[in-house]
Amino acid sequence: MQQALNASGRAxxxxxxADEATDMFLTLTVADQLCGVPVLTVRDxxxxxxxxxxxxxxxxxxxxxxxxxxxxxxxxxxLRLGLPPRDPATQAMSVVVxxxxxxxxxxxxxxxxxxxxxxxxxxxxxxxxxxxxxEVSTGVHRLGDRLVVLLDVERILAIG
Amino acid sequence: MDDLLADFLTETSEGLVALDSAxxxxxxxxxxxxxxxEVFRIVHTVKGTxxxxxxxxxxxxxxxxxxxxxxWRDATLKVTPxxxxxxLASIDRIRLIVAGLEAKGEEPAGDDAAVIAALNAAADGExxxxxxxxxxxxxxxxxxxxxxxxxxxxxxxxxxxxxxEGLMMLVxxxxxxxxxxxxxxxxxxxxxxxxxLQRLSHITTDLQEGVMKTRMQPIGNAWAKLPRLVRDLGHExxxxxxxxxxxxxxxxxxxxxxLIKDPLTHMVRNSGDHGLENPADRRxxxxxETGRVMLNAYHEGGHIVIEIADDGRGLPLAxxxxxxxxxxxxxxxxLAGMSERDILRFIFRPGFSTAAxxxxxxxxxxxxxxxxxxxxxxxxxxxxxxxxxKGTAFIIKIPLTLAIVSALIVESGGERFAVPQIGVVELxxxxxxxxxxxxxIKDALVLRLRDRLLPVVSLARLLRLDTTARxxxxxxxxxxxxxxxxxxxxxxxxxxxxxVVKPVAPILRHVTxxxxxxxxxxxxxxxxxxxxxxxxxxxxGGEAAPENDTEARPTGxxxxxxxxxxxxxxxxxxxxxxxxxxxxxxxxxxxxxxxETAGGRPLVQYRGRLMPLVPLNPMWSPDMAxxxxxxxxxxxxxxxxxxxxxxxxxxxxxHLTIDPAGERPxxxxxxxxxxxxxxxxxxxxxxxxxxxxxxxxxxxxxxxxARRVLLVEDSAFFRNLVVPALTAAGYAVTAVPHARxxxxxxxxxxxxxxxxxxxxxxxIDGLALARTLREGGPWRDLPLIALTGKAAPxxxxxxxxxxxxxxxxxxxxxxxxxxxxxxxSTPLGA
Numbered sequence: 001m002q003q004a005l006n007a008s009g010r011a012x013x014x015x016x017x018a019d020e021a022t023d024m025f026l027t028l029t030v031a032d033q034l035c036g037v038p039v040l041t042v043r044d045x046x047x048x049x050x051x052x053x054x055x056x057x058x059x060x061x062x063x064x065x066x067x068x069x070x071x072x073x074x075x076x077x078x079l080r081l082g083l084p085p086r087d088p089a090t091q092a093m094s095v096v097v098x099x100x101x102x103x104x105x106x107x108x109x110x111x112x113x114x115x116x117x118x119x120x121x122x123x124x125x126x127x128x129x130x131x132x133x134x135e136v137s138t139g140v141h142r143l144g145d146r147l148v149v150l151l152d153v154e155r156i157l158a159i160g
Numbered sequence: 161m162d163d164l165l166a167d168f169l170t171e172t173s174e175g176l177v178a179l180d181s182a183x184x185x186x187x188x189x190x191x192x193x194x195x196x197x198e199v200f201r202i203v204h205t206v207k208g209t210x211x212x213x214x215x216x217x218x219x220x221x222x223x224x225x226x227x228x229x230x231x232w233r234d235a236t237l238k239v240t241p242x243x244x245x246x247x248l249a250s251i252d253r254i255r256l257i258v259a260g261l262e263a264k265g266e267e268p269a270g271d272d273a274a275v276i277a278a279l280n281a282a283a284d285g286e287x288x289x290x291x292x293x294x295x296x297x298x299x300x301x302x303x304x305x306x307x308x309x310x311x312x313x314x315x316x317x318x319x320x321x322x323x324x325e326g327l328m329m330l331v332x333x334x335x336x337x338x339x340x341x342x343x344x345x346x347x348x349x350x351x352x353x354x355x356x357l358q359r360l361s362h363i364t365t366d367l368q369e370g371v372m373k374t375r376m377q378p379i380g381n382a383w384a385k386l387p388r389l390v391r392d393l394g395h396e397x398x399x400x401x402x403x404x405x406x407x408x409x410x411x412x413x414x415x416x417x418x419l420i421k422d423p424l425t426h427m428v429r430n431s432g433d434h435g436l437e438n439p440a441d442r443r444x445x446x447x448x449e450t451g452r453v454m455l456n457a458y459h460e461g462g463h464i465v466i467e468i469a470d471d472g473r474g475l476p477l478a479x480x481x482x483x484x485x486x487x488x489x490x491x492x493x494x495l496a497g498m499s500e501r502d503i504l505r506f507i508f509r510p511g512f513s514t515a516a517x518x519x520x521x522x523x524x525x526x527x528x529x530x531x532x533x534x535x536x537x538x539x540x541x542x543x544x545x546x547x548x549x550k551g552t553a554f555i556i557k558i559p560l561t562l563a564i565v566s567a568l569i570v571e572s573g574g575e576r577f578a579v580p581q582i583g584v585v586e587l588x589x590x591x592x593x594x595x596x597x598x599x600x601i602k603d604a605l606v607l608r609l610r611d612r613l614l615p616v617v618s619l620a621r622l623l624r625l626d627t628t629a630r631x632x633x634x635x636x637x638x639x640x641x642x643x644x645x646x647x648x649x650x651x652x653x654x655x656x657x658x659x660v661v662k663p664v665a666p667i668l669r670h671v672t673x674x675x676x677x678x679x680x681x682x683x684x685x686x687x688x689x690x691x692x693x694x695x696x697x698x699x700x701g702g703e704a705a706p707e708n709d710t711e712a713r714p715t716g717x718x719x720x721x722x723x724x725x726x727x728x729x730x731x732x733x734x735x736x737x738x739x740x741x742x743x744x745x746x747x748x749x750x751x752x753x754x755x756e757t758a759g760g761r762p763l764v765q766y767r768g769r770l771m772p773l774v775p776l777n778p779m780w781s782p783d784m785a786x787x788x789x790x791x792x793x794x795x796x797x798x799x800x801x802x803x804x805x806x807x808x809x810x811x812x813x814x815h816l817t818i819d820p821a822g823e824r825p826x827x828x829x830x831x832x833x834x835x836x837x838x839x840x841x842x843x844x845x846x847x848x849x850x851x852x853x854x855x856x857x858x859x860x861x862x863x864x865x866a867r868r869v870l871l872v873e874d875s876a877f878f879r880n881l882v883v884p885a886l887t888a889a890g891y892a893v894t895a896v897p898h899a900r901x902x903x904x905x906x907x908x909x910x911x912x913x914x915x916x917x918x919x920x921x922x923x924i925d926g927l928a929l930a931r932t933l934r935e936g937g938p939w940r941d942l943p944l945i946a947l948t949g950k951a952a953p954x955x956x957x958x959x960x961x962x963x964x965x966x967x968x969x970x971x972x973x974x975x976x977x978x979x980x981x982x983x984x985s986t987p988l989g990a
Binding site: 064 | 665
């Protein structure tokens with residue numbers, strides 16, 4: 001919690017260079033909130049894709065889609081994070097991640113750049129963060145005048 | 161592991177399988193020189209190779225076995241069953257060591273002195289010590305190895321299973337791509353592509369068949385262990401059993417083979433143990449002493465049929481009936497209308513076993529229900545035929561392969577689904593002119609098809625899709641699951657397509673309505689429907705075990721067949737709690753500021769009155785209340801009680817199979833919902849905490865006005881629910897668990913104003929009770945209300961015929977109260 005206060009640089013020295021790749025994050029936007037997922041977990045980024053709805057599935061599960069012959073289960077990040085559903089007129093982007101040989105797609109409103117977000121400059125979750133977000137976030141990063149919430153893919157996928 | 165060792169292991173595994181059968185053959189026929197030589201040769205080879213590879217432990221055991229076999233071969237000693245047992249024991253030991261060798265790459269440590277000594281003693285002509293040598297040692301159980309090819313088959317090479325699986329996967333992808341191309345070609349008129357595409361398509365089909373063939377294995381591979389098993393079984397039970405196997409060369413997919421292996425073994429064991437009589441009984445009934453267990457396999461259509469038959473005593477029909485009644489699975493009235501075949505099917509119900517005693521061999525709690533479930537899981541069916549005194553036969557029908565299946569593509573509620581064609585009996589267009597008509601009995605859809613009423617389930621409704629579509633017309637997919645035939649109504653039917661079944665993602669495994677998903681020719685993903693899951697979810701398959709509960713029910717558990725809406729919530733600890741939704745009047749969020757205390761008890765002003773609040777969590781106090789405190793309101797007339805909980809979680813439909821193990825004050829026990837143990841709240845107990853006057857008789861103004869109600873209900877759970885509900889309404893309730901006790905009260909001269917009775921009860925059911933009461937006696941003219949989970953029109957009619965005044969669904973508290981009011985205000989027969 002203390003780290004939340006001194007995110008400006010008084011935290012521990014940066015980790016060795018070898019960890020650089022683990023500090024790379026793909027940014028994405030979910031209902032105007034900037035989020036980041038570790039780039040090493042990302043397998044693919046897709047534009048609009050037709051998604052088959054899965055009846056009786058948990059509400060966060062938007063459906064499944066075909067990624068070059070593999071079936072990918074799509075999770076709507078907005079619903080997963082307790083945000084209002086997307087305007088049906090706008091099309092979602094898919095960030096495809098892998099967990100235990102299964103592919104999952106995280107549906108976001110927009111996908112941004114891959115940015116280095118060094119661990120040293122990361123702040124812990126503020127205690128006031130919504131419990132649902134705290135559950136899936138590994139920390140917060142300041143990017144200019146915006147905050148990036150770093151998402152833990154494992155926990156995002158822990159549904160049901 | 162080096163190649164030499166790997167080859168040795170494969171060869172030895174094959175040899176060992178052959179040895180088992182050969183030894184059993186030898187035992188039956190001790191003078192069979194050819195078999196003896198074969199056995200000797202295999203053991204000798206094992207010994208020789210071991211020596212060469214420096215496997216000293218194996219060599220010693222094999223050598224001792226070879227010694228004894230050598231005496232037999234030289235005819236210096238006679239082949240005896242005891243001797244055979246010794247050799248078999250040494251084979252087991254060899255197998256154990258081989259398994260260790262396979263796992264670790266070197267011989268496991270262990271002491272074989274006992275086995276070797278016994279073999280040597282026998283070879284020296286001494287009587288072998290009692291079967292001690294055959295005692296299994298504490299070493300790890302061996303892992304079965306599949307022979308990669310039938311022994312003696314010409315020109316074979318060994319290919320690892322992974323390579324074949326990989327090939328199969330590639331072919332699956334190829335089939336999908338081919339389908340996609342064909343789809344594209346249909347929409348584009350390009351002659352240049354048409355011919356090569358056609359050729360590609362044919363080759364793909366041939367390739368698919370070819371690769372499928374490589375996965376095919378003779379069913380005999382699954383049978384290889386059976387002769388030994390039956391021999392041991394016979395010895396153990398003192399029965400003479402001969403095993404006859406036909407069609408061992410019949411081939412099926414190795415994936416299917418793996419899945420049926422255990423159920424088959426179980427059934428053969430059952431036939432020997434329960435099916436066959438002991439020699440004395442067989443003699444007495446004029447049969448030959450040796451009982452026969454027959455296995456027969458053959459192809460039929462795209463299926464393989466396996467019969468497991470015995471010429472034993474047959475299934476005892478009377479015992480099955482009695483047991484089904486005693487377990488509350490059916491009623492006398494229902495039994496009377498059942499065919500013999502239907503009665504026999506009770507053996508497939510969970511928790512059903514007619515074996516009078518549990519023997520070491522079978523009756524270990526794995527019943528025929530598990531066999532049936534396993535068969536259905538792979539799209540198979542199981543039938544039973546039996547004739548008392550003549551024998552029993554089980555007929556299993558399973559698909560040849562599971563990987564690529566032909567499926568019907570249908571649409572419902574705007575979504576497309578695949579239905580495997582294996583379960584589809586026919587396709588009927590319903591509701592149009594001249595077509596069979598869909599009709600509705602209360603809420604249940606039925607299809608009148610050739611003089612038969614077929615239950616129909618709406619896919620859109622079942623999957624909670626957009627149900628605005630009309631349900632009186634559409635296509636009905638007539639589906640068979642086991643012996644049950646039912647219809648699934650869909651909006652449209654497209655085409656059939658070969659689909660590759662892919663498992664669904666782990667986060668969707670709990671949705672049992674789907675057996676997998678696949679990619680269609682047009683590239684879209686589609687869910688594959690599981691007819692078994694649909695039958696279970698819609699209650700069509702009467703034998704289905706409750707979901708998440710394929711094991712036998714816990715003994716002493718209270719079970720009800722129908723599903724109940726349960727409200728799930730959290731209070732106090734992390735264990736979720738449940739209460740039947742029908743008992744809860746309202747869910748309220750009470751603002752913390754409104755919670756008051758009077759006399760140390762929390763209260764809230766609710767609808768102009770004071771409502772006592774009872775916290776489920778004993779640690780709770782008003783100042784701990786949440787900003788908006790969730791409260792379950794139980795109410796009756798103008799009185800109410802609020803149960804304070806932490807959080808409302810969900811409403812689920814579940815079977816109330818309560819395990820009383822978790823019983824404690826305020827809780828009836830526990831059950832598993834969504835794989836979590838959930839405590840079921842004892843509503844009446846909590847109502848009592850709400851204040852002593854909750855059940856007070858002072859409120860003469862209440863509907864009940866202390867009218868005397870006799871409740872006959874065998875389930876303690878329902879008694880606990882109904883009694884408080886009625887007491888709260890001002891009735892004076894007496895509850896008894898049996899119809900017998902109700903009749904005792906009548907004989908004792910007690911008087912009641914009305915009788916409320918459950919229908920399904922052991923011994924005397926509700927219908928019989930109603931008939932008895934109506935026959936005469938002091939209670940002849942009392943109004944009778946039937947309380948039941950089954951309110952189908954037929955049941956209602958049966959109830960009225962038996963003498964019931966009204967018929968109310970269990971848990972419908974308001975309906976029960978309304979019915980009580982009505983019955984008590986209208987004189988009977990008016």
